[in-house]
Amino acid sequence: MKARGSPLRRRGRRSVLRVFAIPAILFAASLAGLVLGLTGDGLRDALAWLLLSLPLLAIGVAWRRRGLPSRYRKT
Amino acid sequence: MQRSTIRAWYLVHKWSSIVPTVFLLMLCVTGLPLIFHDEIEALEGVDYETALPGAPSAEGGVALDTMVETALAERPGEVPLFMAFSQESPLLTVTTGPTPDAAGEDMTLLFFDRATGRSLGPAPGGGVMDFLLQLHTDMFLGQPGMWLLGAMGALFVVALVSGTVLYAPFMRRLRFGKLRLDRSRRVGRLDQHNLAGIVVLAWALVVGGTGMINAFADPLTDAWREGELAAMTARHGGADPVAPEDYGSLDRAMASARAALPGRSPQFIAFPGGEWSTARHYAVFFQGDRPLTQHLLTPALIDARGGELVDARAMPALNQALMMSKPLHFGDYGGLPLKIVWALLTLVTIWVLWTGVLLWWRRSPGAVERRVSEIAGGAEGRLA
Numbered sequence: 001m002k003a004r005g006s007p008l009r010r011r012g013r014r015s016v017l018r019v020f021a022i023p024a025i026l027f028a029a030s031l032a033g034l035v036l037g038l039t040g041d042g043l044r045d046a047l048a049w050l051l052l053s054l055p056l057l058a059i060g061v062a063w064r065r066r067g068l069p070s071r072y073r074k075t
Numbered sequence: 076m077q078r079s080t081i082r083a084w085y086l087v088h089k090w091s092s093i094v095p096t097v098f099l100l101m102l103c104v105t106g107l108p109l110i111f112h113d114e115i116e117a118l119e120g121v122d123y124e125t126a127l128p129g130a131p132s133a134e135g136g137v138a139l140d141t142m143v144e145t146a147l148a149e150r151p152g153e154v155p156l157f158m159a160f161s162q163e164s165p166l167l168t169v170t171t172g173p174t175p176d177a178a179g180e181d182m183t184l185l186f187f188d189r190a191t192g193r194s195l196g197p198a199p200g201g202g203v204m205d206f207l208l209q210l211h212t213d214m215f216l217g218q219p220g221m222w223l224l225g226a227m228g229a230l231f232v233v234a235l236v237s238g239t240v241l242y243a244p245f246m247r248r249l250r251f252g253k254l255r256l257d258r259s260r261r262v263g264r265l266d267q268h269n270l271a272g273i274v275v276l277a278w279a280l281v282v283g284g285t286g287m288i289n290a291f292a293d294p295l296t297d298a299w300r301e302g303e304l305a306a307m308t309a310r311h312g313g314a315d316p317v318a319p320e321d322y323g324s325l326d327r328a329m330a331s332a333r334a335a336l337p338g339r340s341p342q343f344i345a346f347p348g349g350e351w352s353t354a355r356h357y358a359v360f361f362q363g364d365r366p367l368t369q370h371l372l373t374p375a376l377i378d379a380r381g382g383e384l385v386d387a388r389a390m391p392a393l394n395q396a397l398m399m400s401k402p403l404h405f406g407d408y409g410g411l412p413l414k415i416v417w418a419l420l421t422l423v424t425i426w427v428l429w430t431g432v433l434l435w436w437r438r439s440p441g442a443v444e445r446r447v448s449e450i451a452g453g454a455e456g457r458l459a
Contacts (some may be wrong), residue, residue: 027277063254
């Protein structure tokens with residue numbers, strides 16, 4: 001890591017923990033879904049569908065919040 | 076992270092991605108319809124699993140010896156190689172071939188209804204799905220093709236890991252999921268690549284990793300036969316070959332096997348002389364009796380001549396891992412909704428691969444150093 005005062009050190013930097021907070025949740029949810037589906041039917045399958053859908057949901061949310069090119073913006 | 080470290084990871088990511096990309100795109104595209112092979116085959120009208128009434132062939136029905144006779148009457152001069160059971164319907168399959176050690180392409184797969192003993196004819200084959208499966212498995216190149224695709228799977232895992240390492244410094248100044256489509260084309264693509272890649276990471280690692288394991292399946296089966304199976308038979312008078320005409324009753328063999336593993340359901344029987352048995356034994360493979368263990372097989376070895384049990388032992392850990400990896404690769408274990416999610420995750424993976432190709436294709440001279448600076452500085456830092 002760079003020392004304090006380096007030009008790369010400025011406000012708005014996030015720690016590795018924060019960068020990986022949501023990805024880690026999605027990672028764990030996906031793995032849990034993959035394994036739960038294997039261990040049984042019924043409720044476990046439904047949980048597997050739900051947990052494995054979270055990555056898709058994350059993409060959907062990000063897409064809704066995307067920054068649009070200026071030509072599409074109402075100004 | 077040091078600039079030199081980032082540079083090294085960047086180069087690892089670049090090359091571990093460029094090399095397998097074409098193969099991975101092919102695997103994703105052929106894999107998509109394969110996820111739905113049950114549904115597609117049902118549309119083609121060959122879905123015996125749901126069409127036949129009666130008890131599952133794994134539980135009972137017409138005597139196994141009768142079923143073998145019926146099969147051999149259809150293929151005169153051939154020998155039985157495998158018999159496989161269904162857990163859901165009376166469908167029973169028998170594989171025959173010219174010799175006990177026949178190669179895969181010389182085998183014939185026949186369908187039967189065990190409830191009535193009626194033949195349903197040879198398994199439909201040679202369709203589009205078979206073509207896709209072959210392309211997906213070995214690109215029609217046999218074992219070398221499987222190894223090549225297995226190696227591409229290994230590179231895919233390296234690409235996923237190195238991409239995740241680069242994600243950390245790059246995302247220091249961006250919140251999760253930020254898509255800067257209002258900036259240059261390249262920045263927009265890069266953000267899509269990073270978001271799609273990080274959210275499918277776990278799924279892609281599992282599907283890529285299990286695909287790689289499946290590619291190395293045959294050597295693992297050989298190792299099991301030559302190691303564990305040989306050890307099981309060595310203590311019981313060796314494995315002198317039994318000629319097909321001397322095979323004893325299959326029903327008696329099944330009864331001995333069931334007595335050794337009560338409550339378990341048989342999945343298939345390997346006849347003597349093939350890859351899944353010894354030269355003198357029937358190997359009856361039983362499923363586990365719990366949902367988690369139903370993909371794990373335990374073979375019971377039975378003397379083909381006399382029908383008495385030799386040994387029944389779970390397969391080694393590596394082979395068990397191989398069996399567990401199959402459903403995790405195919406995504407066919409949680410009903411249609413899971414298959415749909417599987418297909419959508421495949422589409423996301425295709426998007427990661429495609430944006431990756433574009434990011435590399437549209438690069439300009441001196442790109443590596445600028446990219447390294449961009450990652451080192453964080454996306455919105457210097458030189459973004």
